[in-house]
């Protein structure tokens with residue numbers, strides 16, 4: 257009988273498995289028994305405090321705000337109790353996943369970013385500029401040891417096939433016009449359902465400063481040593497030796513820096529093949545991924561345009577995958593600017609044309625405006641975000657600003673580019689079909705004029721080889737090959753949107769004075785971010801219920 261009760265008690269009063277039971281009544285041979293469980297039980301209290309810490313983390317509630325809430329509502333634990341629970345989790349996690357600081361080289365503050373700032377809040381910009389000089393890092397091996405058992409439990413990794421596919425990514429956000437917030441992350445590709453969730457991209461390196469080779473080289477020394485070890489020896493976790501396949505994915509700029517390669521506007525512009533700008537006009541030539549990482553490892557100048565040793569020398573070049581979103585964004589920019597250029601050339605870029613464009617943008621629900629730069633007198637316009645670019649690409653009525661025949665052919669070019677982008681994002685796309693469509697699109701882009709100008713037989717073509725960009729080259733010649741090679745994952749799995757989102761969120765959340773922890777020993781925001789990430793790991797491996805069960809009494813009759 258006692259055993260039975262123990263089982264019941266376990267079932268309904270296991271502090272790990274909610275619901276929490278406050279009272280248990282049972283009868284044995286007509287004798288009534290009632291057991292009350294004390295609410296101040298240490299375990300329940302810990303559970304409750306952990307749930308509050310987790311809720312505070314998820315909602316980014318500041319210590320002051322919580323203190324005020326606790327002052328209003330007596331039932332809420334005091335702020336100091338919650339803080340001490342947070343410190344407890346941090347300490348526990350510090351044993352598992354260590355956080356280290358890295359001293360950064362002096363940042364060149366004279367640089368002015370050419371791109372528009374991603375973050376403009378002056379309070380955040382000030383905080384980031386003040387925190388330049390120190391970076392933070394965690395060990396990928398520590399994190400893997402912590403998360404792999406959970407991934408096995410969830411059947412994402414398989415003990416019978418101990419192989420893990422890792423995706424390394426990086427991102428630099430522009431904070432104001434002088435500084436970047438740079439983040440290097442890794443994610444488990446095998447956990448494909450979570451690959452677009454920022455919480456499943458784990459930060460390894462983090463610093464405010466420059467997005468350049470020198471800074472990344474210094475901050476990633478131990479990360480690269482670990483990656484080399486993972487690829488050469490693997491990693492033993494609970495007596496199983498896991499081996500690793502590595503992939504790298506980022507926007508063009510970050511990718512080129514990590515490859516020790518030129519900027520995209522150089523003569524030799526392609527990270528994957530040896531094409532030069534002088535060869536882009538020859539559209540009949542095939543360009544396949546021809547560069548080899550081991551060649552670059554022997555001599556970093558092995559190919560034109562490569563100047564420095566690749567930072568991820570352990571990742572084969574056909575595992576370096578460009579971000580599909582940036583390909584769409586940059587090519588759409590090009591298509592849009594070519595249209596604006598055409599209107600300017602014909603001399604119709606006046607107030608009326610600008611008004612028509614703004615009206616059409618409003619019609620398709622895109623916020624857009626033109627303004628004239630004071631010094632240069634040139635006209636500038638709103639730079640569009642991803643979603644808005646897709647709307648323009650699909651719905652902008654070119655007939656409003658171009659002649660019907662021009663509008664028709666350019667609309668065809670835009671529609672077919674949109675279709676290519678959709679194909680690129682779809683993991684079921686046949687790479688051969690994509691290659692064919694991409695080639696046809698290039699031919700359309702380069703449609704030559706026919707007939708004699710100013711004559712009735714003259715039909716104006718589209719664009720010249722000089723109008724092609726490195727992104728277009730990659731879309732036409734390399735995407736189908738990468739698509740074929742990485743069919744298992746689909747190119748969309750290498751999208752960097754989740755990492756960008758993560759970087760943006762963390763800057764906005766941690767570099768605001770009002771949200772920071774008070775106190776004399778104020779920690780740097782970088783360390784706070786990494787502690788926050790450690791706590792997120794803790795939450796994934798500990799079941800913390802954030803809802804209270806309504807079951808408080810249970811009556812059991814044992815006959």
Ligand SMILES: [Zn+2]
Nearest residue numbers: 526528529543
């Ligand atoms: Zn190429």
